[in-house]
Amino acid sequence: MKNFLKMVWVRNKTVPTEACLQSFNQNFAEAVNVEWFKKTGAYEAIFYNNNIECIALFHENGSLIEYRQNLPLSHLPEIIKSTVQSKGEIMNTVLINKGNLLEYELIIRDADLKRFCLNISEFGEIVDEKKL
Structure with a gap:
């Protein structure tokens, strides 16, 4: 039970590369509630942009692979x-x-x-x- 509560209340602590952060800020300057996840060879950001949920995938060097939005x-x-x-x-x-x-x-x-x-x-x- 303790581990479950910890997973619910503790946010993801993934920190992307500086290049990913710079690219993200250039492409999605208005983003809020950003969470980062490490994928194989890439970083994924889940966030809201203009009240719409979005997902962006970046190479470790910061280049944007793709983004999706509802x-x-x-x-x-x-x-x-x-x-x-x-x-x-x-x-x-x-x-x-x-x-x-x-x-x-x-x-x-x-x-x-x-x-x-x-x-x-x-x-x-x-x-x-x-x-x-």
Whole structure:
């Protein structure tokens, strides 16, 4: 029980490289509630930017690999909405920016209440589809 309470109340103590911190501050100057995690060869930051949850992944040298942000349905481009409208109800949307490529990850629920994860390019092409 003590260990559980400690895990709940003690925040993550991961400290990224100085290069990661500088890159993060340049890219996400308005970020709040930042938590860092060490990944294999990289650092991950989970934070809020303009009240939207985001995740950014950095190489140890500070270069930004990708970032993801939860995307309100109202901000989803029409081309993406029209691509998935026949597949079912959109439950969740995430914008993925990897380099200069945008991709959208959507959780869809069909008429049989089965859920699917769709990855769609910024041009409305389905890149990947898997049942959850």
